[in-house]
Amino acid sequence: MSASVGSAGEILWVFGIVTWYVIRYPFERRAKRVRVVDSRRSPVDMIGLAAALLGQAFVPGFYVLTGKPKVADHPVHVWAIALGAILFFCGLWVFRRTHKELGKNWSITLQIRDKHQLVVTGPYALVRHPMYSSFLLLALGQAFLLSNWVAGLSGLAGFLVLFFLRVGKEEQMMLETFGSSYGDYMKMTKRIIPCLY
Ligand code: SAH
Numbered sequence: 001m002s003a004s005v006g007s008a009g010e011i012l013w014v015f016g017i018v019t020w021y022v023i024r025y026p027f028e029r030r031a032k033r034v035r036v037v038d039s040r041r042s043p044v045d046m047i048g049l050a051a052a053l054l055g056q057a058f059v060p061g062f063y064v065l066t067g068k069p070k071v072a073d074h075p076v077h078v079w080a081i082a083l084g085a086i087l088f089f090c091g092l093w094v095f096r097r098t099h100k101e102l103g104k105n106w107s108i109t110l111q112i113r114d115k116h117q118l119v120v121t122g123p124y125a126l127v128r129h130p131m132y133s134s135f136l137l138l139a140l141g142q143a144f145l146l147s148n149w150v151a152g153l154s155g156l157a158g159f160l161v162l163f164f165l166r167v168g169k170e171e172q173m174m175l176e177t178f179g180s181s182y183g184d185y186m187k188m189t190k191r192i193i194p195c196l197y
Helices: 003-032 043-066 079-107 130-145 149-178 180-190
Strands: 038-039 109-113
Touching: 003 043, 003 079, 003 130, 043 130, 043 149, 079 130, 130 149, 149 180
Parallel strands: none
Antiparallel strands: 038 109
16 A cells, blocks of 8 residues: 555656756757857856756655665655645646746846846736745655655755855846836845745
């Protein structure tokens, strides 16, 4: 019973991560066609991206494929898998909404694109980094879906590295580009958790 519930968690995670890429792929393709006018891509930002990729894709993917590291397995609970599925699904939904809202202004790294517009609508009316909120939801979902301490928590670790290496620099870039419009927007919104942080 618990083995099959555990496998269900892993299957849901695989399904979720494939959906994640299906959502992202068209934006990646479209972004290549819009000229970058200011790039702040740096080794530090690349480290953040690598950490997120490692923690949210490679480590859990390796676990799902090989079952390793087995010593880090912990008991499976139906409630945890159900909660993980809800969190992961909500994360995917927010992820999709942010891509739709950002449109041509999206970049994988810190970049300002030609005719870049400040987006303050949709999920951006609630918090100023809703895509990072979605990463947090996905990381929490992963922690509950995979019954292994390493594969479960690596997503949260990767997210935290990316987020804290990037968020200050991103806000600085947005302030330099959009001036008081972004300053005012910062006063009205929290970073990733509405009303809290
Ligand atoms: N931090 C945002 C966006 C992540 S994508 C979020 O979590 O939702 C990163 C790129 O989005 C940055 O390079 C920046 O150019 C762009 N960006 C960030 N916030 C934006 C906003 N409010 N409006 C338009 N572009 C934004």
